[in-house]
Amino acid sequence: MTGADVMAKCLEAENTRVVFGYPGVAICPFFDAMSNTDIDMVLVRTEQNAGHMASGYARSTGQVGVCAVTSGPGATNLLTGIATAYADSIPLVCISGQVETDQLGSDVFQEADVTGAAESFVKYSYLIKDVKDIPRAFKEAFHIANSGRRGPVLIDVPADIQKAQIQSFKYPEEVSLRTYKPTVKGHIQQIKKAVAELTKAKRPLICAGGGVFLSDAQDELQSFVERHRIPLVTTMMGIGVLPTGHELNFGMIGNNGCIQATRAMSECDMLIMVGARVADRAVKQPDLIMEHKVLVHIDVDPAEIGKNVGPTIPIVGDAKYVFKDFDTIDFDIDTSEWVDTLKGYRKLPGGRKVPEGYIDPADFVKSLSTAMDEDAIYVADVGQNQIWSCRNVNVKKGRFFTTGGMGTMGYAIPAAIGAKIADKKRQVVAVCGDGGFQMSMCELAVLKQEELSVKVVVLKNNYLGMVREFQHFNLNDNYEMVDLPDYPNLKYLAKAYDMDYIRLDKKEEQADAIKDFLSEKGSALMEVVIDPLDTVRYASH
Amino acid sequence: MKKIYSVLVENRSGVLSKVSGLFARRCFNIESLAVGETDDPNVSVMTIVSSGDMRTIEQIEKQLNKKLDVIKVKTFDEDMSICRELMLLKVKYNKSNRREIMEICDAMKAEIVDMSRNLMIIQICDRPERTKMLIKLLAQVSIVEIARTGTLALSKCENE
Numbered sequence: 001m002t003g004a005d006v007m008a009k010c011l012e013a014e015n016t017r018v019v020f021g022y023p024g025v026a027i028c029p030f031f032d033a034m035s036n037t038d039i040d041m042v043l044v045r046t047e048q049n050a051g052h053m054a055s056g057y058a059r060s061t062g063q064v065g066v067c068a069v070t071s072g073p074g075a076t077n078l079l080t081g082i083a084t085a086y087a088d089s090i091p092l093v094c095i096s097g098q099v100e101t102d103q104l105g106s107d108v109f110q111e112a113d114v115t116g117a118a119e120s121f122v123k124y125s126y127l128i129k130d131v132k133d134i135p136r137a138f139k140e141a142f143h144i145a146n147s148g149r150r151g152p153v154l155i156d157v158p159a160d161i162q163k164a165q166i167q168s169f170k171y172p173e174e175v176s177l178r179t180y181k182p183t184v185k186g187h188i189q190q191i192k193k194a195v196a197e198l199t200k201a202k203r204p205l206i207c208a209g210g211g212v213f214l215s216d217a218q219d220e221l222q223s224f225v226e227r228h229r230i231p232l233v234t235t236m237m238g239i240g241v242l243p244t245g246h247e248l249n250f251g252m253i254g255n256n257g258c259i260q261a262t263r264a265m266s267e268c269d270m271l272i273m274v275g276a277r278v279a280d281r282a283v284k285q286p287d288l289i290m291e292h293k294v295l296v297h298i299d300v301d302p303a304e305i306g307k308n309v310g311p312t313i314p315i316v317g318d319a320k321y322v323f324k325d326f327d328t329i330d331f332d333i334d335t336s337e338w339v340d341t342l343k344g345y346r347k348l349p350g351g352r353k354v355p356e357g358y359i360d361p362a363d364f365v366k367s368l369s370t371a372m373d374e375d376a377i378y379v380a381d382v383g384q385n386q387i388w389s390c391r392n393v394n395v396k397k398g399r400f401f402t403t404g405g406m407g408t409m410g411y412a413i414p415a416a417i418g419a420k421i422a423d424k425k426r427q428v429v430a431v432c433g434d435g436g437f438q439m440s441m442c443e444l445a446v447l448k449q450e451e452l453s454v455k456v457v458v459l460k461n462n463y464l465g466m467v468r469e470f471q472h473f474n475l476n477d478n479y480e481m482v483d484l485p486d487y488p489n490l491k492y493l494a495k496a497y498d499m500d501y502i503r504l505d506k507k508e509e510q511a512d513a514i515k516d517f518l519s520e521k522g523s524a525l526m527e528v529v530i531d532p533l534d535t536v537r538y539a540s541h
Numbered sequence: 542m543k544k545i546y547s548v549l550v551e552n553r554s555g556v557l558s559k560v561s562g563l564f565a566r567r568c569f570n571i572e573s574l575a576v577g578e579t580d581d582p583n584v585s586v587m588t589i590v591s592s593g594d595m596r597t598i599e600q601i602e603k604q605l606n607k608k609l610d611v612i613k614v615k616t617f618d619e620d621m622s623i624c625r626e627l628m629l630l631k632v633k634y635n636k637s638n639r640r641e642i643m644e645i646c647d648a649m650k651a652e653i654v655d656m657s658r659n660l661m662i663i664q665i666c667d668r669p670e671r672t673k674m675l676i677k678l679l680a681q682v683s684i685v686e687i688a689r690t691g692t693l694a695l696s697k698c699e700n701e
Contacts (some may be wrong), residue, residue: 119559120566124609144609179551179612301604306596
């Protein structure tokens, strides 16, 4: 048996169902061994997207997403995928081929020190120098990736190690890592303290982040929120922890958030942050906004607590366990007045004016997501399209994916493909701008190759809209490096990839177009023509 | 505020770069860093002297603990610890200043450990502020080379 056989067996032992990857000489022994397994192999078009597909897969299933690439450029191409997963705390195991052990450090063809390059954005990495270490490294990697604060783990395997012979395979049953024992159960005294503060609070608020999904705590959170009628806001990564139409969900906070969420944040007298890291885009001046408030910060990563703002009551633990413990304590609070105030903010005047011949992206997102299946997955890319999506998406029992941490353009299509492969029965829609779309449109080929039905929307404004908007507000309309001419022609492009194509530029056709688009049997591409000069700023919910 | 971090780490290849890389990437300051094996050959100890405001100091400890190769972090103040630094100084001397250099060494409890016709190596093992003082005192002599361990520290027995 070879090292590559052992790697394949490790993935079988971890119940890996699919590997996203791209070959090269240094990873070929591994791919060769994988042909003896039942694990699906998905050939991507560029390595970065193997990382994003694994991310979409992991977010949809809660299991570790796996990708495999070759050494040198294969590995460096994957770095953006790894960094994106790290910023968004997504569990991945990334396998890279490496040059032969005796050539390490000699700058041979396709050699790159990938463990060194990735060090600051992996949870951990391995450079395997002995074939006997493979099972332990894989066992640890899967455990590390999908426990505590989730994140990517990199395993770099030199080609000679993949080819090396080994007598037998034994997968370790347990992980023994003396340096890694994440605290999942919150300290009960801290939880009691938080409850004591809650009973005193007049205007309590919960702010939920992506960590709630990662610990699969949506149900626990919802029952807590409903039982005590505590209003909730979310970060970008937390959209959909409660259905967006839930009466106690007041939307996304932050500089791109909705008015009622922002007001809730500034007016509450007690804030429970859970699975959210108080990042700059969510809370601009943490110390200022937290003045005169009781702050409870719940996070599985102790380093996040107190990093950007000093909490009154820190609770280190996994959200699911913490809310289960909250649930064991009886207490009564009356928030009816506060909830009514917040509901009033929903009615604040807003409204958008869109010129003739263009579709209003905010209204389009609302209609599209409302027409989607109950459990559908909506994947937003990065840029203006993302902000319109975040503010207007209607998440029912489904999910909303986007990269809130890293903001990597081109994320939506590969992440949607990963999510579709995770569950082919589930409706998956990717919404991009014309910039992000062109960063990963090569992956449309994968849709056909894997016989997937993914719906792709391009909100087309012939600009890199978010940057153009920045230049509009900050650089006196000096539109430099943001023009996207009308190429590629999306109609022909859809034809080239054998996809159905729909163009939408008339408001009155919107409802029917969305209906047709979602009911297409195969993959479909929808071009939505929007006003090039539209901005997300000042545009209200 | 100055802090000393005594960090037990797995003695694996790349661990020094992981820890020093963490300081660089998060813009934490390193005043000195010393590494050596412990009584257990699988474990090394890093003694890192750093400084920063309260939040930085707390973050350093938390981020160190987050590294999977870090076994244990002990953080303490200088006055809670016994600190020593070993320093070797190669200096150029001549007839006119030889006497003075020897007097300085005497006063500082430094030792001359090697000598040629015009060069000598002075060794001092003392508290970091005293090694600094010796450099200052020998500044008028021409210092050719310096090698120092950086601060080594253990928290005082009474604090255990």
